[in-house]
Amino acid sequence: MTTLESTPARDFIRTKVSEDLAANKNDGRVVTRFPPEPNGYLHIGHAKSICLNFGIARENPGGVCHLRFDDTNPAKEDVEYVDSIQEDVHWLGFDWGEHRYYASDYFPKLYDYAEQLIKAGKAYVCDLSADQAREYRGTLTEPGKESPYRNRSIDENLDLFRRMRAGEFADGSRVLRAKIDMSSPNIIMRDPTLYRIKRSSHHRTGDTWCIYPMYDFAHCLSDSIEGITHSICTLEFEINRPLYDWILDQLPVNSHAQQIEFARLNLSYTIMSKRKLLKLVEQGFVTGWNDPRMPTISGFRRRGFTPESIRNFCERIGVAKRDSMVDLALLEHTIREDLNERAPRVMAVLRPLKVVIENYPDGQSEDLEAQNHPANPEMGSRKVPFSRVIYIEQEDFMENPPKGFHRLAPGREVRLRYAYFIKCHAVVKDEISGEILELKCTYDPATRGGSAPDGRKVKATIHWVSAAHAISAEVRLYDRLFTVENPEGDKEKEFTAFLNPQSLETLTDCRLEPSLATARPEAHCQFERMGYFCVDLIDTRADRPVFNRTVTLRDTWAKIQGKN
Ligand code: ATP
Ligand code: MG
Numbered sequence: 386m387t388t389l390e391s392t393p394a395r396d397f398i399r400t401k402v403s404e405d406l407a408a409n410k411n412d413g414r415v416v417t418r419f420p421p422e423p424n425g426y427l428h429i430g431h432a433k434s435i436c437l438n439f440g441i442a443r444e445n446p447g448g449v450c451h452l453r454f455d456d457t458n459p460a461k462e463d464v465e466y467v468d469s470i471q472e473d474v475h476w477l478g479f480d481w482g483e484h485r486y487y488a489s490d491y492f493p494k495l496y497d498y499a500e501q502l503i504k505a506g507k508a509y510v511c512d513l514s515a516d517q518a519r520e521y522r523g524t525l526t527e528p529g530k531e532s533p534y535r536n537r538s539i540d541e542n543l544d545l546f547r548r549m550r551a552g553e554f555a556d557g558s559r560v561l562r563a564k565i566d567m568s569s570p571n572i573i574m575r576d577p578t579l580y581r582i583k584r585s586s587h588h589r590t591g592d593t594w595c596i597y598p599m600y601d602f603a604h605c606l607s608d609s610i611e612g613i614t615h616s617i618c619t620l621e622f623e624i625n626r627p628l629y630d631w632i633l634d635q636l637p638v639n640s641h642a643q644q645i646e647f648a649r650l651n652l653s654y655t656i657m658s659k660r661k662l663l664k665l666v667e668q669g670f671v672t673g674w675n676d677p678r679m680p681t682i683s684g685f686r687r688r689g690f691t692p693e694s695i696r697n698f699c700e701r702i703g704v705a706k707r708d709s710m711v712d713l714a715l716l717e718h719t720i721r722e723d724l725n726e727r728a729p730r731v732m733a734v735l736r737p738l739k740v741v742i743e744n745y746p747d748g749q750s751e752d753l754e755a756q757n758h759p760a761n762p763e764m765g766s767r768k769v770p771f772s773r774v775i776y777i778e779q780e781d782f783m784e785n786p787p788k789g790f791h792r793l794a795p796g797r798e799v800r801l802r803y804a805y806f807i808k809c810h811a812v813v814k815d816e817i818s819g820e821i822l823e824l825k826c827t828y829d830p831a832t833r834g835g836s837a838p839d840g841r842k843v844k845a846t847i848h849w850v851s852a853a854h855a856i857s858a859e860v861r862l863y864d865r866l867f868t869v870e871n872p873e874g875d876k877e878k879e880f881t882a883f884l885n886p887q888s889l890e891t892l893t894d895c896r897l898e899p900s901l902a903t904a905r906p907e908a909h910c911q912f913e914r915m916g917y918f919c920v921d922l923i924d925t926r927a928d929r930p931v932f933n934r935t936v937t938l939r940d941t942w943a944k945i946q947g948k949n
Contacts, residue, residue, distance in 0.1 A: 396704040398645050402441055402615060405643075411614040417442050418451040418613050419474070419481075420488075420604070422458065423466035423588075425659030426674040426681040427473045429695070429716070430650040436699035437647070438617055439479035451611055452481035456489045457603045459587035467588075469674070473682040478692045488607045489589045495598045495606055496550065498636055499561060499580060503542045507635050508579060509535055510545040511562045518560075521567070522575055528568035529575040535564065549582055552595045556582050561596075565631060573628050577601060605629040609638040616642040619649040620708060650702065651710045653870040655680045656880055661873075670884060671866075675923070677933050678866040678888050688863060689909055689919030689935030694723040713865065717936050724909055724917040724935065729757040729764060732802065732848040733897040733912040733932075735860055737776035739823040739852065742807060745773040750851065753834075755803040767900050771804050774852040776896045778914075781847040782824060784812055791844035793824070800846040802913060806832040848913045855896035858930045860918070862890040897930075904930065914938070 394400040402415055417438040421431060442450035452474060456462050474481070502508035511534045513521060523529030537545075546561055548554065561580035569575055579602040584595050605628075608616045616629075623646045633641045649657075656662065657680060665671050665679070674681050677688035685695060698719040702711050732755075752768035777793065786794040793799045798808040811825040831838050835846070866888050872880040904910065906922045916938050921931040 396647075397706065398437065398615070398617060398647060398704055399441060399444070401643070401645060402445065405614070406445065413447075414612070414614055415442060415445040415448040416451065416612055416614045417448070417617060418453050418608065418611065420453045420455045420607075421470050422455045422461075422659075423463065423470060424458065424461040425466060425663055426469050426679075426683055428657050428659070428662065428680045428682065429652060429655070429685065429698075430657045430680075432477060432682055432695050433650040433699050433702070433704075434617070434619075435474060435477055435479060436696055437704060439474075439481075441615070441617075443479075449484055450479070450481060451484040451486055451613070453486045453488060453607060453611070455600070455604065455607070456487055456587070456589065457598055457600065459583070459585040459590075459597065462588050464588050469683060473686075476686060476692055477682065477695060484611075486607070486611060487589060488603050489587060491603070491607055491610055492590060492594055492598070494610060495603055496596075498606055499546065499598070499602070500543065501636060502563070502579070502632075503546055503561075504539060505635060506539055507564050508561055509537050509542050509564055510549065510559050511535070511576075512559050515557065518578075522572060523567070525572065529572075531567050532562070532576065535576070546580075549580070549596050550594075552584075554582055556584055556595075558582065563602075563628075563632070565628075571624055571627060573601075573624050574631070577628060601625055601628050602632060605632050605642075605644075606636075606638070608642045609633055609640045612640045613642040614640075616644045618644060618646055620646045620706070621649075622646055646706070647704045648706060648708045651708065652680065652713055652716065653710055654713045654865045654867045654872070656867070656872055658873075661880055664881070668881075670881065677861070677863050677921075680866075686907075687922050688933055689724075689907075689917060690720050691723055691727075691909070694720040697723065710871070721917065721936050721938075724911065726761075728909040728911045728917055730755075730759065730911045730913050731898055731901055732769065732850055733858075733860070733895060733901070733915065733918075734776045734778050734848065734850050734855075735862075735892050735895045735912070735915060736779040737894060737896050738779045738782055738821065740775050740777050740807070740826050740849070741823055742773050742775065742826050742828045743810075744827045747773055749773070750853065753803050769803060769898050769900070770851045770854040771801075772851045772853050775801070775849045776852055776855065777801075777824075777847055777849045779821075781845075782809070782821070784821070792847055793845070798829075798843050800832075800835050800843045801828075801849045802846050803835060804833070804849070805829060805835075806837060806843055848915075850896045850898050852896070854899045856899055856902050856930070858895045858897050858901075858932055859924075860892045860895045860932045860934070861921070862892065862934045864888050864890075895932075897932075901930065909935070911938075 394403050419438045439450045442448035511532045521530045560578045562576045565574045567575045580596050626644045629644050675683035675687050698716050750770050750772040755769045756766045758764035782793045798806050805828040807826045807828045809826050813823045867883045868885045869883045872883040904920050906920045908920045917935040918932040921933050924931045
């Protein structure tokens with residue numbers, strides 16, 4: 386049996402949690418939360434936070450992780466996002482049980498806390514315009530100036546705040562501010578705004594409120610209301626921590642979590658700002674939040690990533706205190722590794738070239754035995770039909786092969802995977818365009834199963850499908866969405882300037898072996914020699930499957946880059 390003591394902590398946050406448990410802090414409870422704002426779909430960066438928060442809860446006896454919608458900014462939020470977030474967290478393999486909360490449910494409590502701060506002389510209503518407030522705030526090198534409204538009486542503040550709530554004042558005309566220290570070296574502490582007036586319908590509270598709490602006020606108090614013990618967030622909130630603690634210290638709260646910051650995930654060739662991802666969706670650069678090129682969880686899912694591969698990736702990158710950039714190739718490597726194990730092998734011809742096997746009887750066909758996973762006999766085998774007319778991949782034939790090309794060419798013999806040796810005798814071309822229309826070949830019946838009794842060898846094995854039996858499909862070849870490692874790194878150009886024009890190639894005339902006729906949406910497979918693919922969840926129809934390329938077999942990207 387493993388005890389807590391004997392389990393080595395994997396990172397500084399888990400170390401801290403274990404220490405707190407050992408000291409019986411928080412009465413031995415571990416309560417974390419994942420607090421997305423429902424203003425977009427979850428992305429791979431969120432996956433890191435989900436694995437961390439739900440992971441820590443799962444690893445500790447009695448641990449709990451809350452899903453809290455941080456819905457304090459009505460203008461950008463939507464139920465579509467709430468639904469997608471829940472679906473994605475579940476798909477990743479985590480569950481909040483009964484612990485689903487909305488910060489908006491706390492609006493009445495938060496309002497009461499604000500009045501308590503006013504009554505304690507710790508908050509005031511300020512009438513400075515946004516521009517004036519900015520001017521008064523000072524800079525990193527200069528202290529701020531106190532607002533002329535800072536010394537209003539408690540009664541006046543209470544009256545004004547209540548009237549703010551009652552809708553007596555225009556949007557933006559007044560705010561509630563904490564009374565802390567305008568000369569603090571930490572700008573966050575210079576009388577931060579706690580409430581603002583905003584007439585905007587909220588997706589849950591409708592028009593009940595015309596004042597909304599700011600993030601810094603709502604977040605610490607939501608943590609406290611829920612009894613969170615470890616409030617884990619990304620590094621940029623380190624400077625907000627004094628405010629987190631200040632607010633909780635002023636109020637008679639029962640629970641005060643420890644805020645712990647970690648480095649957010651940055652991934653090469655990827656953007657993660659929800660605002661920018663929304664722009665890609667709204668301006669039609671992608672088909673939606675779940676476009677298989679998007680770094681969203683639903684995009685990766687549709688692309689064919691598995692929850693296990695994303696969890697493994699998060700495990701591998703670990704949790705640190707310093708910002709860094711993770712290579713997208715590592716994520717691709719992780720899914721390749723996972724699919725290598727689990728994806729059955731099948732044959733699919735993406736760019737068909739017709740081959741007529743002239744010595745194979747017309748109208749005849751036979752079933753050949755093919756293994757579903759050559760390295761794993763437990764995955765069994767299947768039958769693949771063979772007949773006189775087959776398709777092979779265009780790139781597997783060259784009329785004038787250069788040195789080093791070992792696949793099919795005039796006069797040359799190759800092996801058809803799981804079938805026979807065939808030899809090419811003639812090339813039929815379009816008289817005008819010169820396009821190759823079909824190849825005339827013969828097969829050697831003695832090589833059934835792929836080897837010759839006389840011991841002669843061939844240098845290549847290629848995949849194929851029987852023309853009469855194949856099903857046709859659309860195949861979408863995806864590549865990286867951006868052409869540069871850091872699409873946000875250019876000061877002159879917008880990130881959209883670095884979109885990869887070749888991020889999607891759609892092939893509409895693909896031929897697949899008939900076993901794929903029954904493949905269900907989201908099923909994974911390896912098209913032998915071509916990559917890992919999955920059945921598209923959205924666009925697949927019973928009579929017309931659509932396959933998405935999840936990842937190539939090897940990293941072709943590095944090679945292309947190397948040539949430039
Ligand atoms: P944006 O700035 O694009 O709006 P956000 O970080 O504000 O994104 P939230 O919905 O507030 O998005 O994030 C929910 C949780 O996910 C937060 O706790 C946040 O720290 C975490 N998170 C967001 N992005 C990343 C990332 N790239 N790596 C790790 N954690 C992240
Ligand atoms: Mg946020």
